[in-house]
Amino acid sequence: MTRAAASRTATLVAVVLSIVSGIGALTLDLTVLPTHPEPPLSSGWSGVLPGVAMLVPGALLLWRLPWHPIAVVLTLFGVLWIVDGLAAAAVNYAWYFDQGAWWAPPAFWFFSRFGAVLIFPIVLLLLLFPDGRLRGGVWRIVSIAAIVLGLVLPFAFLFSPAEALSLDNDDRADLLAAFEPALPTLPLPLGVWLALLAAAVPCLGLGLFLALIVCVSRRFGATPVEKAQLRWLVWSALIFLVALVFVFPNVPTGLVDLLLGVTIGLVSASVVVAVTRYRLYAIDRLLSWTLVYGLLICGIVLVDVLIVLAIGSAIDDRVAMLLAVVAVTIAYAPLRGSLYAIASRLVSGRRGDPYAVVSSLGERLDRAPDARAQLAELAAAVAEAFGSRSVQVELDRPGGEAMVAIYGTPIADAAEVPIDHRGEIIGRILIEAGRRPVVSTRDQRLLGDLVRLAAASVRSAELGRALQAGREKLVLAREEERSRLRRELHDGLGPLLAGVKLRLETARNLAERDPARSLALVDAAIDDQSDVIGEIRRIVQDLRPPALDDLGLLGALDQQAARLSGGGMVVTVTGAVPPDLPPAVEVAAFRIASEALVNAHKHSGAARVEVELGEEDGMLRLEVSDDGRGLAAAGSTGVGLHSQRERAAELGGTLEVSSRKGEGTVIRVLLPLRSDTARQEVVADVG
Structure with missing residues (x-):
C-alpha cells in the first residue's frame, strides 16, 4: 500500500469511528438529558462539537496531504474529542440507569483522566505550523518548554490518586467511588499531586503563550503570503488563550462547552487556511471587530462597576442595573463606530475605508502642481492606505530617465506592482509589506484603483508637459527656420541680386557710349541670374524636395x-x-x-x-x-x-x-x- 493510500485509509477509519462515536454520544444524550438536564459530567455533544471542528479540517488535510503532521494532529485529536464525548455520555447514562455496567469504568477513566490531554493539540499546532517541524536554534528550546508545560495537565490527571482528584469536590468523589478503575498511580506525596493539579491550568496557559510566541516568531523572514497565513492562526490562538484563562473559569459549564467548540473550531480552520495556502485573507474586519468588542466589553463591565460602586448602595440593584444598561445603550452605537475606525486603522492602515483613500488621493492629485509632485502624493497615499514604511513610485519617460518618488527608506525586497495606463505599462510601484501585506483580492482592487487614478492624472500632467515642450520646440524651430531663411536670403540671394542689379545699371549707362562693353555686362548679369536661380532652387528643396511634387x-x-x-x-x-x-x-x-x-x-x-x-x-x-x-x-x-x-x-x-x-x-x-x-x-x- 502506498503512503497516500495508507493515509486515505486512515482518514476513512477515523471518519467512520467518529461517526459511530458521535451518533452514540448524541443518542445517549437524548436518552439522559430530557429527564436529567444536569448530569454529573459534561454532555456528549460537548465533546462531539470540538471533535467535529478538528476532525473535518484534519480529515480534509490528511486526504490531501498524506501523513502531514498537522493533519495527523487534527484528525487524531478530533477522533479523541468525539470518543471523549461518547465516554461522557456513557458515564451519565450509567450514573442514572446502570452503575454496574462493565463499560462505565473505562469510559469514566477516558473522560476524567485521559480527556485532560485534549487541549494539548492546540500547543502542537502552534509549534508545528506550517511544515510539521519544530523551529531550530533557541526556538526549539522554547518549543520543548511549551510542550512540557502543556503536558503538566495530562500528567497530573492521568497519574494522580483519586484522593487528590476528589479533595474539596464531593461530586467528583462520588463518581470516583462509583466508576474509578483500579489502576496504579505514581507514588508521590499527596502535597505534590495537589501542587501539580493546582498548577496544571496555569502551566497549560503558559505553554500556550510560549507556543504562540514561537508561532509569531515565524513572521521574521517570512514571505507576505506566509505572514498573512500566520495572522489567521495567531488571531484564533490568541482568542483561545484569552478564553481559556479569563472566560472559561467564570462562566457556566454549558457555556464553556459551547465556547470550547467554537474556539477550537476557529483554531482548526485557521490551520487549514495556513497549511493549504487558500487565499482566504479577508481577516482585517475580524481583527478589527475583535479589538472593538473586546474594548466594548471592558467598557460595559467598567460602567457596571462604577454605577454599582457610586450609587448601588443608595438605590435598588435592579435600578442600578437598568441605569447601566441605559448608559451602555446610549454610548454603544457611536462608540462602536469610532472604535472600529481606530482599530481598523491600527490593523490595516486606511485600506478599511477604500472610498476615503481614493477620495483623498484625488484631492491630493488636484493640488499637486506637476507630475513629480503627483507621484510623491501617490507614494504617500499608498503608504498610508496599506500601513507601509517604504513606497517607491517610478514613472517611465520616453527618451529620458524614469521619474521617481520615494516615501520612507527604499528596501531591497519590496513587492513590485506595475502601473498600467490604457494597456501600457508606464511605471511601477515598489511597496514594502506593512502591518498586513497586500494579498487579498480587496487589497489588490484598491491598489489598482489608486494606480489607475494616479496614472491617468500623472500621464495627463506628463502629456501636458510634453505638449508645452512641443509647443516651445515648434516655436523655436519656426524661429530658427526663419533665421536660417533670413540668413540665406540676406547672405546668399541678397548679394547675388545686388550684383545683377549693379551690372544691369552699369550696362544701361554704357549702352550709348560703349555698346560692346554694355552687352558684356548684360551677359555677366545673365550668368549671375543663373546662380540666383540655383540658390532659390536649393532653398526651395530644403523646404520641400521638388521630386515629391514632380514624381x-x-x-x-x-x-x-x-x-x-x-x-x-x-x-x-x-x-x-x-x-x-x-x-x-x-x-x-x-x-x-x-x-x-x-x-x-x-x-x-x-x-x-x-x-x-x-x-x-x-x-x-x-x-x-x-x-x-x-x-x-x-x-x-x-x-x-x-x-x-x-x-x-x-x-x-x-x-x-x-x-x-x-x-x-x-x-x-x-x-x-x-x-x-x-x-x-x-x-x-x-x-
Whole structure:
C-alpha cells in the first residue's frame, strides 16, 4: 500500500469511528438529558462539537496531504474529542440507569483522566505550523518548554490518586467511588499531586503563550503570503488563550462547552487556511471587530462597576442595573463606530475605508502642481492606505530617465506592482509589506484603483508637459527656420541680386557710349541670374524636395534608390501609396526613407536594400530592410535614427527598429494619414 493510500485509509477509519462515536454520544444524550438536564459530567455533544471542528479540517488535510503532521494532529485529536464525548455520555447514562455496567469504568477513566490531554493539540499546532517541524536554534528550546508545560495537565490527571482528584469536590468523589478503575498511580506525596493539579491550568496557559510566541516568531523572514497565513492562526490562538484563562473559569459549564467548540473550531480552520495556502485573507474586519468588542466589553463591565460602586448602595440593584444598561445603550452605537475606525486603522492602515483613500488621493492629485509632485502624493497615499514604511513610485519617460518618488527608506525586497495606463505599462510601484501585506483580492482592487487614478492624472500632467515642450520646440524651430531663411536670403540671394542689379545699371549707362562693353555686362548679369536661380532652387528643396511634387513619393524614392544604388548595393522600391497623401506625411516618409538608405549605404555593408510602402489601418506603412551586418547593440543608435523617430512622433506616428548583429536591420514606420481630430470626425459622420 502506498503512503497516500495508507493515509486515505486512515482518514476513512477515523471518519467512520467518529461517526459511530458521535451518533452514540448524541443518542445517549437524548436518552439522559430530557429527564436529567444536569448530569454529573459534561454532555456528549460537548465533546462531539470540538471533535467535529478538528476532525473535518484534519480529515480534509490528511486526504490531501498524506501523513502531514498537522493533519495527523487534527484528525487524531478530533477522533479523541468525539470518543471523549461518547465516554461522557456513557458515564451519565450509567450514573442514572446502570452503575454496574462493565463499560462505565473505562469510559469514566477516558473522560476524567485521559480527556485532560485534549487541549494539548492546540500547543502542537502552534509549534508545528506550517511544515510539521519544530523551529531550530533557541526556538526549539522554547518549543520543548511549551510542550512540557502543556503536558503538566495530562500528567497530573492521568497519574494522580483519586484522593487528590476528589479533595474539596464531593461530586467528583462520588463518581470516583462509583466508576474509578483500579489502576496504579505514581507514588508521590499527596502535597505534590495537589501542587501539580493546582498548577496544571496555569502551566497549560503558559505553554500556550510560549507556543504562540514561537508561532509569531515565524513572521521574521517570512514571505507576505506566509505572514498573512500566520495572522489567521495567531488571531484564533490568541482568542483561545484569552478564553481559556479569563472566560472559561467564570462562566457556566454549558457555556464553556459551547465556547470550547467554537474556539477550537476557529483554531482548526485557521490551520487549514495556513497549511493549504487558500487565499482566504479577508481577516482585517475580524481583527478589527475583535479589538472593538473586546474594548466594548471592558467598557460595559467598567460602567457596571462604577454605577454599582457610586450609587448601588443608595438605590435598588435592579435600578442600578437598568441605569447601566441605559448608559451602555446610549454610548454603544457611536462608540462602536469610532472604535472600529481606530482599530481598523491600527490593523490595516486606511485600506478599511477604500472610498476615503481614493477620495483623498484625488484631492491630493488636484493640488499637486506637476507630475513629480503627483507621484510623491501617490507614494504617500499608498503608504498610508496599506500601513507601509517604504513606497517607491517610478514613472517611465520616453527618451529620458524614469521619474521617481520615494516615501520612507527604499528596501531591497519590496513587492513590485506595475502601473498600467490604457494597456501600457508606464511605471511601477515598489511597496514594502506593512502591518498586513497586500494579498487579498480587496487589497489588490484598491491598489489598482489608486494606480489607475494616479496614472491617468500623472500621464495627463506628463502629456501636458510634453505638449508645452512641443509647443516651445515648434516655436523655436519656426524661429530658427526663419533665421536660417533670413540668413540665406540676406547672405546668399541678397548679394547675388545686388550684383545683377549693379551690372544691369552699369550696362544701361554704357549702352550709348560703349555698346560692346554694355552687352558684356548684360551677359555677366545673365550668368549671375543663373546662380540666383540655383540658390532659390536649393532653398526651395530644403523646404520641400521638388521630386515629391514632380514624381510623387514613390517616384522620388525611386530616384533616391537609383542615386544610391551601386558599389555592390542594390536598392528596390515597391508598394503603393494612397491618393491625396498629406504633404507633411509625404515629406516625413521621404526624409525617413532617405536617411535610412544613406545609413544603409554608409554603414550596413548590405548587398540588397528594400523599401516597401503601403497602407495599414489608416496609416502609411514604410519599411526599409537590408541584409547588412545589423546594429552592434540595442543602444547603438545614432543621431540619424533619433531624428527619424522625432519626425515620426511629430505626426503622431511610430518608428520601430529590429536588428540582430549579422542579420540585417528592419526599420518599420507608421504615419497617420489623418489627425486624431479628423479621424474622430469621420467616425462621427459614419455613426
